[in-house]
Amino acid sequence: MKRTIPCILGAAAGLAALLPAQDIIEKVVGGTRPVLAVPDFRGAGEAAPHMSVFNATLYADLDNSGLFKMAAKSMFPLEVPQRPEDFRPPLAPLTAKKGAAAQPVRQGPWLTDWSQPPVGASHLAFGYAATQGDQLVLSGWLYDVSQPNVSSAQLIGKRYLGPVSAAGAKTVAHEFAADIIKQFGGETLLNSKIYFISDRTGSKEVWSMDPDGSSQNQFTSYKSTCTTPAVSLDGTKIAFTTYARGIPGIFIHSLETGRRLPFVNPQATITYSPGFTPDGQKLLYSSSLSGYAQLYIGNPDGSQSQRITQTRAVETEPKVSPKGGSIVFVSGRSGTPQVYMMGMDGSSAERLTSGEGDATNPSWHPNGQLIAFAWSRGFEPGKFNVFLMDVASRRYDQLTHGEGKNENPVWAPDGRHIVFQSNRSGRSQIWTMLADGTKVQQLTTQGSNTMPVWAK
Amino acid sequence: MSSKRKSAAVLMSIFLVLFAAGCKKKPAPPPPPPPAPKPVEAPPPPKRPTINQFSAEPSSIERGQSATLRWSVSDATEVRIDPALGVVQSNGNRTVFPSNTTQYTLTARGPGGDATATASVNVTAPPPPPPPPPPPVTRDFTRELETRVQDAYFDYDKSDIRDDARSTLSRNADSLKAILRDFPQKTITVEGHCDERGSAEYNLGLGDRRSTAAKEFLGQLGVPADRLKPVSYGKERPQCTETNETCWQKNRRAHFAPGQ
CATH class of the missing domain: 2.120.10.30 (TolB, C-terminal domain)
Incomplete structure (x- = not known):
């Protein structure tokens, strides 16, 4: 939401008093918001039935935090990484044709899939869930997709454990979202x-x-x-x-x-x-x-x-x-x-x-x-x-x-x-x-x- | 007539007959009548039962009292009295307690036929009891308050006693004094209410002012103020829930209710 900041500079304090001022809102929730891409996570085996709850909870927590502009899912690339190994750095251009810029050679999912239009995200949250024994294990990563390589892109790489149930899926989603929110200086409301x-x-x-x-x-x-x-x-x-x-x-x-x-x-x-x-x-x-x-x-x-x-x-x-x-x-x-x-x-x-x-x-x-x-x-x-x-x-x-x-x-x-x-x-x-x-x-x-x- | 005199009269009659016959010349005897047909040796016809007695005494009672049925029947194989008694002995008496006028029917059955007789017991209602004594003079406290004490109304966001509330409270003062005199153990809650528009928090304070203002006004008119207990309900207990001024005015009030 774009809001104009009223120009009050130089105005007498008395005139400023009791005038509507939209900059107050900017003070609280304003600033440039990171653009966060959160593709749906997939689950292996018994984790699969709980992924819709997980995805809805994670998205809602991040969206409701008001810290992010959520990237539109319809623009997401078809190849969605599930773990760091899925990223394939493109090969450097071998030969450049005359009159055309050298294009890197695509090898698989890469950071630029997310950072460039049409997604235009600054950050990507991805991962997957599986079961280990009687536990739901959620592996989640947060990448700064403006970085040149995978190792410098990683901000969060963590596993979250919970029971294999809808409640467990909610718990791990809340915890992962809380870590992401904390990464951007926000305060999670999880325990409030x-x-x-x-x-x-x-x-x-x-x-x-x-x-x-x-x-x-x-x-x-x-x-x-x-x-x-x-x-x-x-x-x-x-x-x-x-x-x-x-x-x-x-x-x-x-x-x-x-x-x-x-x-x-x-x-x-x-x-x-x-x-x-x-x-x-x-x-x-x-x-x-x-x-x-x-x-x-x-x-x-x-x-x-x-x-x-x-x-x-x-x-x-x-x-x-x-x-x-x-x-x-x-x-x-x-x-x-x-x-x-x-x-x-x-x-x-x-x-x-x-x-x-x-x-x-x-x-x-x-x-x-x-x-x-x-x-x-x-x-x-x-x-x-x-x-x-x-x-x-x-x-x-x-x-x-x-x-x-x-x-x-x-x-x-x-x-x-x-x-x-x-x-x-x-x-x-x-x-x-x-x-x-x-x-x-x-x-x-x-x-x-x-x-x-x-x-x- | 004694039996001696009876026999003497019979002897005399015989003698006179014999004397008269001796005086007359003997005629030829008439032929004998044809012999009477030999009577059929039929059994004697069976007798119908005879009801010698069936009575109810007394024949008129008050409800709750009893009557006695008495009966005597001969030549019956079965005797019933209906309603109530059913099959009974040929002779007997029973006490009955009919609650309404009842006609009892005795039916005697025998080989010679049936016979019936009836006896009635007339039941009269007892006289009504005397009317209950008039209730002691305890009036209902809640009802007294409801009927004799009116709500006092206020302006929006105000706790001043308006002119109409002044009249209402002045009338209430006389009623309240009388009621408190009649119910010396009771206290009266002065409820302060507000309409829905102000905030709940502010209205609790405003309702408190309204109840206290009403209490103080009544105290000045001589109502024992220590027996008037103010309590603010703010907008917690509206008596009208529509969103219009008529309804809001009904809610901006001081209301008088039985104390806790």
Whole structure:
């Protein structure tokens, strides 16, 4: 996707503020992307039936990473190498006819089959699968096909083992894709988890799933309403709001043992919307202890909590920046809910959004410079879309454009993907996309699914 | 008549006949009548059964009481009483408990034929019991709240008590005071609700404001505020799920429900 970068050089900072800025997206997912060719791998013997699962998984992982331009399969040469030995360097031209350039003599598959038009790839992933004993063995290579010879072309040459099954084929595909993504400086989401709220059992519980929507598992069983989940940066704790006590309060669970951890809710009509500091040493939340729901910061067991906002308005969704020091949050202090930023003690609060519509659900990019949030700007009240904003310049860009209500955007640990909820397909479901709005994928289908958080 | 006098009368009659005959001249005796045809030695005809008695006493009962059937039959080979008793002895009595008026039929069968007789037991319904005592004056708490206390409505993104909500809550205050007086152990939940448009997170805070604002207003009108428990449901429990202002307005409310 080609995007024009608005020329803001020389413009006054004041003019730049609050103007749509597509370069924000470029910052996150931009740059020249390697062109990756991934021909279908073949399998020997008992590995053969599982190759379609393998090929689909490998391609999806690489494509969804957003790191690559995937070369069109229809342009691939007929001779596809399965291992390094299949490459045959062409012979040097023996004689050159007068008036014609000397052509090398083709001996078999070669790097230029992939690097030159019509494929035009910069990189090629190839290999094959076979069985050895009761194991599926996937041999995978990644070549830089711009190199002059096979030995300098090889970036990855590795074997991956798994059970001889569709699940095993998926596992080895995920692992090979993760190595390729790592090779290009990307971060694999393979071991990350998405937590979310689902009502598919009849009550709203916390659930988890893999980033591709597989392995959906119920985490809580309070048979009440759970909402506003938040996971600590290290992925060991989850805090959420629940009506299990009758009035809404915060519960914290260990994600390692599943057990509930101590947290003493203040004597308030509502205590909710928890958020951890990056070091996990403090918990922020919103509580009506003094009247309007205000922001507090305290120990993760609820002790020594201090109020950090002093307004006669609803203050909620406190999110501490990844390196600490700043909190983005939502406040109704100037009218409709808007996104604000302030210091850890509540000082120097500034509004980040323009005051138009409702702005809500801020989420920090891992780099601490960008946020994603939901904004109804330009639409009817409640018709939220996902926006990105550079908090220093307050320039923003819009990723969804009225395809249903799009809310609760949360950055993936790789800083390139966003998980969000959308009702574009009917009921509210969990979706992921690349942070330029492409590669949109629906992860859930059962019941209504909301409030995703992406944890390491 | 005693048997002595009977015999004397017979003797006298004989004497008088003999005397009269002696006075008359003896005529020639008439020829003897032809001999009577010799009677066929047929067996005596079999007797029909005789039902000497079949009665029900008393003949009228109240439902639940009993009557006694009595019967006496001769010259029968089989005696049945229907309904209920079936084949019985020739003589006997049985107690019956008919629930409705019943005509019993006794059928006696014998070699000489059948005979039937009936007896009725008239069953009258017992008088109805007295009506149940009036229920004690315990009204239903939930129903009281549902019928006497109305929802108070709010503007979009607001928790101020509007004029119409002010009237509603003022009326509610009198009802709530009375209900809380009648149910001294109960508390009332003041639910704060929002329409679907705001974010779920912000709406939880807004719903909390609505429930608390309604509670505080009622407290100023003398409703015991410590027995009003605010709880925000945000947009978690809409009572109307359409996407239009009529429906949204229904959801922007403070609602009164039985306490936990």
